[in-house]
Amino acid sequence: MKRFYSVLGWIAIAYMAALFLYPLLNVLTTSLKSGGSFSLEQYEKVFSSAVYMKVLGRTMGIAAVSTVISLVLGYALAWFIASRRPSSQGIWLMLIISPMFMSLTVRLYGWLIILSNDGPVAAVSRALRFSQEVSLLFSNFSVIVGIVHYVLPFVVLNIYTSLKKLNPSLLEASMMLGASSARTFWRVTFPLSLPGVFAGGSIAFALAANTFLVPLMLGGPKTNLLSNMAYDATITIGNFGLGSALSIVLLAIVVIVLVLMGVLERRGHHA
Numbered sequence: 205m206k207r208f209y210s211v212l213g214w215i216a217i218a219y220m221a222a223l224f225l226y227p228l229l230n231v232l233t234t235s236l237k238s239g240g241s242f243s244l245e246q247y248e249k250v251f252s253s254a255v256y257m258k259v260l261g262r263t264m265g266i267a268a269v270s271t272v273i274s275l276v277l278g279y280a281l282a283w284f285i286a287s288r289r290p291s292s293q294g295i296w297l298m299l300i301i302s303p304m305f306m307s308l309t310v311r312l313y314g315w316l317i318i319l320s321n322d323g324p325v326a327a328v329s330r331a332l333r334f335s336q337e338v339s340l341l342f343s344n345f346s347v348i349v350g351i352v353h354y355v356l357p358f359v360v361l362n363i364y365t366s367l368k369k370l371n372p373s374l375l376e377a378s379m380m381l382g383a384s385s386a387r388t389f390w391r392v393t394f395p396l397s398l399p400g401v402f403a404g405g406s407i408a409f410a411l412a413a414n415t416f417l418v419p420l421m422l423g424g425p426k427t428n429l430l431s432n433m434a435y436d437a438t439i440t441i442g443n444f445g446l447g448s449a450l451s452i453v454l455l456a457i458v459v460i461v462l463v464l465m466g467v468l469e470r471r472g473h474h475a
Contacts, residue, residue: 235448246449256433256450263430264457266344267412270351274408275401277352278359282400285360286367297364301357312350312421319346319422342424350418355411359404366400367393402469406462413458430454 238245250256285296303311317323319340340346370393378388416431423429428436430450438447 231448231451234444235452238445246445247453249446250449250453256430259428259430259433260453260457262344262427263413263454266347266351266429267409270348270355270412271405271408273348274352274355274359274412275363275405278356278404278408279363279397279401281356281360282363282367285364297361300360303353304357308354308417309421311353312418315346315350315353315422316341319349341422342426344423344427346422347419347427347429350422351412351415354415354418355408358407358411362404362407363397363400366397366403370396399469402465406465406469409461409465410458413454413461 235246236242236244281300285293285300288296319325325340340349374392374396375388378392379385383391413429414431415429416435419427419429419432431454434447434450434454436447437443437450441447
């Protein structure tokens with residue numbers, strides 16, 4: 205069995221090297237070439253352009269806001285599920301992850317209907333006479349809504365797993381020593397669940413910063429993120445070097461954020 209799993213491990217390594225590491229190295233080398241020689245020209249274009257810097261700031265801002273909202277909603281949902289009867293928790297988890305059984309494209313079409321001028325949000329607004337014309341589409345708000353919808357199940361699952369690992373005797377001891385429910389939560393439950401929070405936040409931020417389809421369908425050309433700019437530079441313009449440089453910049457920023465989140469997660473484990 206050990207030999208069998210060793211073979212499977214080497215196959216997995218070869219798979220990752222062929223389908224992930226090699227393409228990534230190819231993108232990196234493409235971004236560092238100009239006229240057949242080594243050059244940082246593409247990166248100079250990225251960091252010297254006000255347009256790309258604006259898009260980069262928008263990408264990081266939307267990713268950060270989406271991550272925070274997802275963590276707040278995800279923690280509330282995970283806490284709600286973890287506090288249900290064990291026999292019903294599986295049903296609630298199935299309801300949370302059920303949207304993942306459907307294509308993201310189909311789900312985003314649903315948000316196109318909900319947030320459009322003829323959608324239910326606009327209809328309720330007109331009925332209450334708040335505004336005659338309400339359209340939340342093609343804005344940062346609609347992109348954040350779509351991203352939160354996309355990443356929320358991942359956040360809930362991570363936090364729920366962390367909450368299920370809590371020792372109930374610790375909570376009982378806190379209550380027996382006179383701590384209120386709120387104090388028990390903030391001094392015992394929440395600190396012990398931080399590993400799940402950081403893990404869920406890492407996944408949420410990585411998915412939010414790299415999403416391509418959500419801003420394409422809900423954001424429009426005025427709310428493009430860096431992934432969309434990399435696609436346009438590569439496919440529309442045909443500048444593979446610039447598209448590769450944009451991709452590497454985005455990857456580097458996401459990796460830095462994930463490393464920082466990993467450090468915080470390890471500290472949470474030690475705590």
